Amino acid sequence: MENKEKLPWELVEEILSRVPPKPLVRFRTVCKRWNTLFDDDTFINNHKMTFRFILMTKSKAYSVSLNPEIEVRELILDIPALKNQKPNDMVDCNGFLLCGMKGAVVCNPWLGQNRCIKAEVNQPRLQFHGVGYDDNSIGQKIVYKTLARSLNDGSSTASSRIHDIATGTWKDVLDEARDETLPPKTWCRFHSTRCVALNGTLYWVAYYTSNPSLFLVSSFNFSREKFFIFCGLPCEKNDHNDALVLRIFKGDRFSLLKQCHVTKKIQIWVAKDKINWYTTTDVKWMSFMEVSIPNLPCLVQTQSYTQQPSYFIEDKRDGF
Incomplete structure (x- = not known):
């Protein structure tokens, strides 16, 4: 039997105005009225939180x-x-x-x-x-x-x-992530303590203690209550003074920004496929963009940093 009980339209608008922007886009297919609502200037202006991303400082946040x-x-x-x-x-x-x-x-x-x-x-x-x-x-x-x-x-x-x-x-919980294929005590350390979260799992750029020049992505899974070595980085040669910033791209995959501390060159890669915590080493990276400005300031000023640069990228081309 069809449930004919409906919410008042004003309440529907109020609920939708509290939905973050990205999920809101998927709701366009629910019905024609919702699709029309999302293009309405009044709804857009009254949306409680229309920000796409957040910029962070040590003590303040900006939408x-x-x-x-x-x-x-x-x-x-x-x-x-x-x-x-x-x-x-x-x-x-x-x-x-x-x-x-x-x-x-x-x-x-x-x-x-x-x-x-x-x-x-x-x-x-x-x-x-x-x-x-x-x-x-x-x-x-x-x-x-x-x-x-x-x-x-x-x-x-x-x-x-x-x-x-x-x-x-x-x-x-155990404080380390270790590669079981490597000798004992081959642990990982965070390159930066700043992580990103995707589907409940936390991810960091890290490096091997036995080989400090070898960088990777480590993760922490709350279901298993354990750190894991997740995947490699697309850039092979890295230095601890380089900026290596992991972010979420399109809501379901990684992006990685690297700035070389010597040349100041900035490179950005994105993961080709969606990320799942069990994906592990199968992550495939694609080059997104490069910017080379010799007099560009360093994005990070210290080797051991907690405040990473904020950046946001979006690409609507087919295949991304």
Whole structure:
């Protein structure tokens, strides 16, 4: 029997105005009325969050909209905890903003919702990497979690911990990713602590401790609660002073920006196919663009950096 119970059109518009832009495009096929609505100037102007991507600084976040002109606005985060202290780091991850401080705050900029993560008593200083989720959750309900590194003051060691946002509980995990085909203790280290999130899994540019010139992509899967070596990079020769920035392209694959610290040349590659956490070494990269300007400033100023350059690319050509 057809369900004839319908929501008021005003409520439908309100709900759709809170949907991020990329999923909204797919909804054009639902019906003619929805398709027409998305071209309506009033709907576009009233859309709660029309930004395409976020630019991050150490303590502030900015939304960038294309409507069609470029508009940059500061995201005002209504977080009481931020009024008395300055975030030591901010991470844009999985559609959330993760603000590190004493503990952390997870913000949903689309809905204006926040969730505080309280540090445990006598817990060492934490560096939060990102927000992901367990794809083995019971009842198909997504359980969001954060991954943080516990920095033990006074020692060179560190360990990673998972925080379950729903229950507020912490769990220790193995801090390393290792290639099982290589000799024991062939571990990976992050090139930068900044990660990207795709389908609940976190990804970083990393390198082998046994061969510091060999770079790769490592991952952390919340379902398995483990780090993995994921795939290689398209650029063979790299230096620790080069900028190597991993981002998400078209919502389902990788893009990689490299700037050589010597020539200042910028190269960007994109993954040919969609990325799944089980894809591993089968990722195929394609050259997207190159920019060579000898007097271009370095995009990063230090070898060990947490704040990476922000960039956004889009290509509507067939085959991409």
